[in-house]
Amino acid sequence: GQSLEQPSEVTAVEGAIVQINCTYQTSGFYGLSWYQQHDGGAPTFLSYNGLDGLEETGRFSSFLSRSDSYGYLLLQELQMKDSASYFCAGGHGSGNTGKLIFGQGTTLQVKP
Amino acid sequence: DTGVSQDPRHKITKRGQNVTFRCDPISEHNRLYWYRQTLGQGPEFLTYFQNEAQLEKSRLLSDRFSAERPKGSFSTLEIQRTEQGDSAMYLCASSPRQGRVRTEAFFGQGTRLTVV
Numbered sequence: 001g002q003s004l005e006q007p008s009e010v011t012a013v014e015g016a017i018v019q020i021n022c023t024y025q026t027s028g029f030y031g032l033s034w035y036q037q038h039d040g041g042a043p044t045f046l047s048y049n050g051l052d053g054l055e056e057t058g059r060f061s062s063f064l065s066r067s068d069s070y071g072y073l074l075l076q077e078l079q080m081k082d083s084a085s086y087f088c089a090g091g092h093g094s095g096n097t098g099k100l101i102f103g104q105g106t107t108l109q110v111k112p
Numbered sequence: 113d114t115g116v117s118q119d120p121r122h123k124i125t126k127r128g129q130n131v132t133f134r135c136d137p138i139s140e141h142n143r144l145y146w147y148r149q150t151l152g153q154g155p156e157f158l159t160y161f162q163n164e165a166q167l168e169k170s171r172l173l174s175d176r177f178s179a180e181r182p183k184g185s186f187s188t189l190e191i192q193r194t195e196q197g198d199s200a201m202y203l204c205a206s207s208p209r210q211g212r213v214r215t216e217a218f219f220g221q222g223t224r225l226t227v228v
Contacts, residue, residue, distance in 0.1 A: 004154075033216070041224060042203070042219040042220055043155065043203070043205075043223065045217065046219070048216060063193055087154045090152070093168070097167065098145070098160075098217060099145070100145075100147075100157065100217065102156070105152070105154050
Protein backbone atom coordinates (compact mmCIF):
# COMPACT_ATOMS: atom_id res chain seq x y z
CA GLY A 1 0.00 0.00 0.00
CA GLN A 2 0.89 3.64 -0.01
CA SER A 3 0.97 5.62 3.20
CA LEU A 4 2.87 8.45 4.81
CA GLU A 5 3.04 8.81 8.56
CA GLN A 6 3.66 12.03 10.41
CA PRO A 7 2.94 13.25 13.95
CA SER A 8 -0.51 14.73 14.40
CA GLU A 9 0.53 17.73 16.49
CA VAL A 10 3.66 19.66 17.38
CA THR A 11 3.96 22.67 19.68
CA ALA A 12 6.90 25.06 19.83
CA VAL A 13 7.67 28.59 20.96
CA GLU A 14 8.36 31.60 18.80
CA GLY A 15 11.99 31.77 17.68
CA ALA A 16 12.61 28.07 18.22
CA ILE A 17 13.42 25.30 15.73
CA VAL A 18 11.00 22.46 15.05
CA GLN A 19 11.36 19.28 13.02
CA ILE A 20 8.39 17.43 11.53
CA ASN A 21 9.15 13.85 10.56
CA CYS A 22 7.58 11.81 7.82
CA THR A 23 7.99 8.10 7.16
CA TYR A 24 6.50 6.45 4.17
CA GLN A 25 5.63 3.11 2.67
CA THR A 26 4.86 3.30 -0.95
CA SER A 27 5.75 1.74 -4.23
CA GLY A 28 6.13 3.74 -7.41
CA PHE A 29 7.26 6.63 -5.29
CA TYR A 30 9.45 9.49 -6.45
CA GLY A 31 10.37 12.42 -4.31
CA LEU A 32 8.92 13.92 -1.16
CA SER A 33 7.20 17.29 -1.04
CA TRP A 34 6.02 19.45 1.82
CA TYR A 35 2.94 21.65 1.82
CA GLN A 36 1.65 24.19 4.32
CA GLN A 37 -2.04 24.82 4.88
CA HIS A 38 -3.51 27.49 7.12
CA ASP A 39 -7.04 27.05 8.44
CA GLY A 40 -9.48 27.63 5.62
CA GLY A 41 -6.69 28.11 3.12
CA ALA A 42 -5.23 26.27 0.18
CA PRO A 43 -2.23 23.98 0.53
CA THR A 44 0.88 25.84 -0.61
CA PHE A 45 4.11 24.25 -1.76
CA LEU A 46 7.12 24.57 0.55
CA SER A 47 9.82 22.17 -0.58
CA TYR A 48 10.69 19.13 -2.67
CA ASN A 49 13.38 16.45 -2.33
CA GLY A 50 13.91 14.27 -5.36
CA LEU A 51 17.27 12.99 -4.19
CA ASP A 52 18.71 12.14 -0.80
CA GLY A 53 19.96 15.04 1.22
CA LEU A 54 19.02 18.45 2.44
CA GLU A 55 17.23 21.22 0.54
CA GLU A 56 17.19 24.70 2.07
CA THR A 57 14.75 27.47 1.28
CA GLY A 58 15.02 30.39 3.65
CA ARG A 59 13.84 29.40 7.12
CA PHE A 60 12.62 26.04 5.85
CA SER A 61 14.76 22.99 5.10
CA SER A 62 13.72 19.54 4.04
CA PHE A 63 15.59 16.27 4.14
CA LEU A 64 15.11 12.91 2.45
CA SER A 65 16.67 9.50 2.95
CA ARG A 66 15.21 7.10 0.41
CA SER A 67 17.01 4.11 1.90
CA ASP A 68 15.29 4.80 5.23
CA SER A 69 11.96 5.86 3.65
CA TYR A 70 12.18 8.92 5.84
CA GLY A 71 12.14 12.66 5.51
CA TYR A 72 11.66 15.72 7.62
CA LEU A 73 10.80 19.38 7.42
CA LEU A 74 12.83 21.74 9.58
CA LEU A 75 11.45 25.15 10.43
CA GLN A 76 13.83 27.66 11.98
CA GLU A 77 13.24 30.97 13.73
CA LEU A 78 9.60 30.11 14.21
CA GLN A 79 7.08 32.90 13.82
CA MET A 80 3.47 33.01 14.93
CA LYS A 81 2.39 32.93 11.28
CA ASP A 82 3.98 29.48 10.95
CA SER A 83 1.07 28.05 12.96
CA ALA A 84 -0.57 25.84 10.34
CA SER A 85 -0.87 22.25 9.17
CA TYR A 86 2.08 20.73 7.36
CA PHE A 87 1.74 17.81 4.99
CA CYS A 88 4.35 15.56 3.54
CA ALA A 89 3.38 14.20 0.14
CA GLY A 90 4.95 11.54 -2.03
CA GLY A 91 5.04 11.89 -5.77
CA HIS A 92 3.52 8.72 -7.10
CA GLY A 93 3.23 6.85 -10.35
CA SER A 94 5.16 6.45 -13.54
CA GLY A 95 5.41 9.04 -16.24
CA ASN A 96 5.94 11.94 -13.88
CA THR A 97 2.25 12.79 -13.63
CA GLY A 98 2.70 14.91 -10.54
CA LYS A 99 0.10 12.92 -8.62
CA LEU A 100 0.59 13.27 -4.87
CA ILE A 101 -0.17 10.96 -1.96
CA PHE A 102 -0.48 13.05 1.20
CA GLY A 103 0.14 12.24 4.83
CA GLN A 104 -2.52 13.10 7.38
CA GLY A 105 -0.81 16.32 8.33
CA THR A 106 0.92 17.77 11.38
CA THR A 107 -0.68 20.70 13.15
CA LEU A 108 2.01 23.09 14.34
CA GLN A 109 1.12 25.51 17.09
CA VAL A 110 3.60 28.30 17.70
CA LYS A 111 3.29 29.93 21.10
CA PRO A 112 4.66 33.32 22.14
CA ASP B 113 -3.99 35.44 -13.62
CA THR B 114 -3.14 35.18 -9.97
CA GLY B 115 -3.70 31.52 -9.32
CA VAL B 116 -6.11 28.62 -9.40
CA SER B 117 -9.70 29.69 -8.84
CA GLN B 118 -12.61 27.51 -7.84
CA ASP B 119 -16.30 28.19 -7.87
CA PRO B 120 -18.37 28.09 -5.78
CA ARG B 121 -16.44 28.39 -2.53
CA HIS B 122 -19.25 26.83 -0.55
CA LYS B 123 -22.14 24.61 -1.53
CA ILE B 124 -24.91 23.23 0.64
CA THR B 125 -27.12 20.67 -1.02
CA LYS B 126 -29.74 18.15 -0.05
CA ARG B 127 -28.96 14.49 -0.25
CA GLY B 128 -29.78 13.09 -3.65
CA GLN B 129 -29.19 16.32 -5.55
CA ASN B 130 -26.51 16.79 -8.20
CA VAL B 131 -23.76 19.37 -7.83
CA THR B 132 -21.11 20.71 -10.17
CA PHE B 133 -17.92 22.51 -9.28
CA ARG B 134 -15.67 24.52 -11.55
CA CYS B 135 -11.90 24.97 -11.52
CA ASP B 136 -9.92 27.48 -13.55
CA PRO B 137 -6.23 26.54 -13.44
CA ILE B 138 -3.28 28.82 -13.99
CA SER B 139 -3.49 29.55 -17.69
CA GLU B 140 -0.19 28.07 -18.84
CA HIS B 141 -0.54 24.89 -16.78
CA ASN B 142 -1.49 21.82 -18.77
CA ARG B 143 -1.86 19.50 -15.77
CA LEU B 144 -4.92 19.62 -13.57
CA TYR B 145 -5.80 17.58 -10.49
CA TRP B 146 -8.81 17.15 -8.25
CA TYR B 147 -8.37 16.20 -4.60
CA ARG B 148 -10.81 15.74 -1.75
CA GLN B 149 -10.01 16.71 1.82
CA THR B 150 -11.98 15.96 4.96
CA LEU B 151 -11.42 17.60 8.33
CA GLY B 152 -8.13 16.63 9.93
CA GLN B 153 -6.95 14.64 6.93
CA GLY B 154 -4.61 15.26 4.05
CA PRO B 155 -5.92 15.76 0.52
CA GLU B 156 -6.83 12.55 -1.30
CA PHE B 157 -6.20 12.26 -5.02
CA LEU B 158 -9.32 11.91 -7.16
CA THR B 159 -8.33 12.44 -10.78
CA TYR B 160 -5.74 13.92 -13.13
CA PHE B 161 -5.90 15.62 -16.52
CA GLN B 162 -3.17 16.40 -18.94
CA ASN B 163 -4.65 18.96 -21.29
CA GLU B 164 -8.14 17.62 -22.08
CA ALA B 165 -7.29 13.96 -21.46
CA GLN B 166 -8.29 12.37 -18.16
CA LEU B 167 -5.31 10.10 -17.59
CA GLU B 168 -5.92 8.76 -14.12
CA LYS B 169 -8.89 8.24 -11.87
CA SER B 170 -8.79 7.10 -8.25
CA ARG B 171 -10.72 4.10 -7.04
CA LEU B 172 -12.22 6.57 -4.54
CA LEU B 173 -14.16 8.06 -7.41
CA SER B 174 -17.42 6.18 -7.66
CA ASP B 175 -19.61 6.15 -10.72
CA ARG B 176 -21.49 9.11 -9.27
CA PHE B 177 -18.46 11.30 -9.85
CA SER B 178 -17.43 12.61 -13.24
CA ALA B 179 -14.86 15.17 -14.25
CA GLU B 180 -14.23 16.91 -17.53
CA ARG B 181 -11.75 19.34 -18.93
CA PRO B 182 -13.01 20.42 -22.33
CA LYS B 183 -10.42 22.14 -24.50
CA GLY B 184 -7.80 21.62 -21.84
CA SER B 185 -8.68 24.77 -19.96
CA PHE B 186 -11.16 24.89 -17.06
CA SER B 187 -12.42 21.68 -15.46
CA THR B 188 -15.69 20.64 -13.87
CA LEU B 189 -16.34 17.98 -11.24
CA GLU B 190 -19.90 16.71 -11.00
CA ILE B 191 -21.31 14.60 -8.21
CA GLN B 192 -24.64 12.94 -8.92
CA ARG B 193 -27.09 11.79 -6.24
CA THR B 194 -25.03 13.28 -3.45
CA GLU B 195 -24.66 11.42 -0.17
CA GLN B 196 -23.72 12.75 3.25
CA GLY B 197 -20.37 11.03 2.93
CA ASP B 198 -19.57 13.33 0.02
CA SER B 199 -19.33 16.27 2.41
CA ALA B 200 -15.74 17.49 2.12
CA MET B 201 -13.50 20.17 0.68
CA TYR B 202 -12.88 19.61 -3.02
CA LEU B 203 -9.54 21.00 -4.07
CA CYS B 204 -8.30 21.66 -7.57
CA ALA B 205 -4.61 22.01 -8.37
CA SER B 206 -2.59 22.67 -11.50
CA SER B 207 1.02 22.37 -12.52
CA PRO B 208 3.09 22.94 -15.62
CA ARG B 209 4.39 19.85 -17.38
CA GLN B 210 7.96 21.01 -17.33
CA GLY B 211 7.80 22.65 -13.96
CA ARG B 212 10.81 23.69 -11.99
CA VAL B 213 9.97 21.05 -9.43
CA ARG B 214 8.32 17.81 -10.41
CA THR B 215 5.65 17.85 -7.75
CA GLU B 216 5.02 21.54 -7.20
CA ALA B 217 1.27 21.85 -7.51
CA PHE B 218 -0.65 25.09 -7.15
CA PHE B 219 -3.90 24.63 -5.26
CA GLY B 220 -7.10 26.59 -5.36
CA GLN B 221 -9.01 27.61 -2.23
CA GLY B 222 -11.38 24.71 -2.69
CA THR B 223 -15.13 24.20 -2.73
CA ARG B 224 -16.58 23.15 0.59
CA LEU B 225 -19.52 20.81 0.03
CA THR B 226 -22.05 20.11 2.76
CA VAL B 227 -24.69 17.50 2.06
CA VAL B 228 -27.67 17.70 4.42
